[in-house]
Amino acid sequence: MKLLVTGGAGFIGSAVVRLAVxxxxxxxxxxxxxxxxxxxxxxxxxxxxxxxxxxxDIRNCPALDTVFETHKPDAVMHLAAESHVDRSIDGPGDFIETNITGTYNMLEAARAYWSAQGKPDTFRFHHISTDEVFGSLPADPEVMFTEDTPYDPRSPYSASKAASDHLVRAWHETYGLPVVLTNCSNNYGPYHFPEKLIPVVILNALAGRDLPIYGDGANIRDWLYVEDHADALLLVVEKGALGRSYNIGGCNERSNLELVKTLCAILDELRPKPAGSYADQIRFVADRPGHDARYAIDPARIREELGWQPSVSVEQGLHKTVEWYLQNEAWWRALQTRAGVGRRLGTG
Structure with missing residues (x-):
């Protein structure tokens, strides 16, 4: 296949690009x-x-048309998005422009190209989204997000992604554009930009700084290794049913506090401090406004229909992730001066 991957220099997008090639x-x-x-x-x-x-830029419509006309892709994998909740609290405008208007632009460019090609049944527009569009779950482990869970976004980020999901479904129903959708849980792994929880903890620990945990650390997330996610995305774009959505989860629920303690234990093993544990650096900080309590994905549909399941546990994936950061200091050091890195965002 010839794949047009938007956001392919980002965290998840680059994992898709590397695996696809x-x-x-x-x-x-x-x-x-x-x-x-x-x-x-x-x-x-x-x-x-x-x-x-x-x-x-997906906000540049003429440039998008040129890309489609020049490269004539068999499928689009649309990952380009503003994705950091804390940044969406401080500056929601970028999220509206990129995630909503940008997705509209991609849909229109894809529809024009698909129509010009004679509307081939083999074309696919794969929209990659997040479990955050579903809102917050109770503590009951039996309650999980399914593809039929009603949308209940609670941050500017998740609201913008929910809107983009609705646009994709509308373009399928109204214009017949061949689409598939996926909603994933929290990703982690190599090349994770150092503003999200896991890379922040690893790099702060190594630098001897505080390891900040929002609130009491009880918020629960389902963690998905990024290379497992890329594998699932390629499977969906190749074999997913037209108009169908698939939830992709790691089946690895952990509270933020549990996650950070696990990272500290791995660092204690791989890069021990002269004295004490990295866990001694944990500090609880003021919670994020509107912080969802729990996310958990039921991946039954993608497992039963497409035969996919994650290949690593969260402990295995975290160990691989910490090893990668320890071995790739030049990569993350080059990003330390970028806007917002190393300071608290999203205080409202």
């Missing part, structure tokens, strides 16, 4: 190279004849 797909990486993007993320495939990069 490794599997022999031709990939066009479309990215605006905003603050969280890094072309080093795709350096392992940059020299491949299967890889092409286009520096284009």
């Amino acid at each position: 490794a599997r022999g797909h031709e990939v066009v990486n479309l990215d605006a190279l905003t603050y969280a993007a890094c072309l080093e993320n795709v350096a392992p495939v940059a020299g491949s004849p299967l890889y092409t990069f286009e520096e284009v």
Whole structure:
């Protein structure tokens, strides 16, 4: 397949690009190279004849049309988005423009291209979204997000992603655009931009700084290793049913406090301090406004219909992640001066 991947220089997008090229797909990486993007993320495939990069903003409609006309993709994997909840609290406008208007622009560009090609049944527009559109779950472990869970977004980020999901479904129902959708749980792994919880904890620990945990650390997330997610996304774009949505989860629920303590224990093993444990650096800080209590995904549909399941447990994935950060200091050091890195965001 020839895949047009938007946001392919970001965290999840670059994992998709690397895996797709490794599997022999031709990939066009479309990215605006905003603050969280890094072309080093795709350096392992940059020299491949299967890889092409286009520096284009999804808010630029004429440029999108040119990309479609030039490259003629078999499928679109739309990952480009503003994705950090804390930044959405401080500056929601970027999230509205990129996640909603940008998705509209992608849909219209894809629809025009698909129509010009004679509306082939084989074309797919794969929209990648988040479990945060479903809102917050109670503590009951039997209650999980399914594909039929009503939407209940509670942050500017999740509201913008919910809106983009609705647009994609509307373009399918109204115009017949062949779409598939996925909603994933919290990702982690190599190349994770250092503003999210796991890289913040690893890098603060190594620097001897406080390890900040919002509130009492009881908020629960389902953690999905990014390379497992990329595998699931490629499976869905190739074999997912037209108009269908699939929830992708890691089946690894952990509270934030449990997660941070696990990271500290791994660091104690791999890079021990002269005295004490990295857990001694844990500090509880004021909670995020509107902080959802729990996310958990029921991945039964993608498991039963497409045969997918995660390959690593959260303990295995975290160990691999910490090892990667310890071995790739040049990558994360180069990002330390980018806007917002290393300071508290989202205080409202």
